[in-house]
Amino acid sequence: xxxxxxxxxxxxxxxxxxxxxxxxxxxxxxxxxxxxxxxxxxxxxxxxxxxxxxxxxxxxxxxxxxxxxxxxxxxxxxxxxxxxxxxxxxxxxxxxxx
Numbered sequence: 001x002x003x004x005x006x007x008x009x010x011x012x013x014x015x016x017x018x019x020x021x022x023x024x025x026x027x028x029x030x031x032x033x034x035x036x037x038x039x040x041x042x043x044x045x046x047x048x049x050x051x052x053x054x055x056x057x058x059x060x061x062x063x064x065x066x067x068x069x070x071x072x073x074x075x076x077x078x079x080x081x082x083x084x085x086x087x088x089x090x091x092x093x094x095x096x097x098x
Contacts, residue, residue: 006057013053020046071096 020042075094082088 010053010057013049017046017050071098073097 073094074097075092077090078093080088080091
């Protein structure tokens with residue numbers, strides 16, 4: 001199932017391609033040069049937008065949470081005391097949990 005934004009983008013690109021084709025076919029064919037080869041640029045841009053829209057719309061959306069099973073480490077801070085019972089500080093102790 002496609003999201004609404006991807007469907008809208010694909011529809012916008014398709015509309016742009018159809019409009020570009022309609023404008024390009026409505027002008028008469030003339031054998032004169034119009035700028036430094038802008039025709040090829042326009043065709044390439046339009047086809048790139050259409051192909052990009054189709055690729056963006058065809059990819060699935062993965063929104064599910066992925067849970068990794070297997071061992072993991074849990075770490076806690078443990079208070080440390082010397083042999084006289086004086087507080088020295090804390091130490092990080094980790095264990096593997098399955």
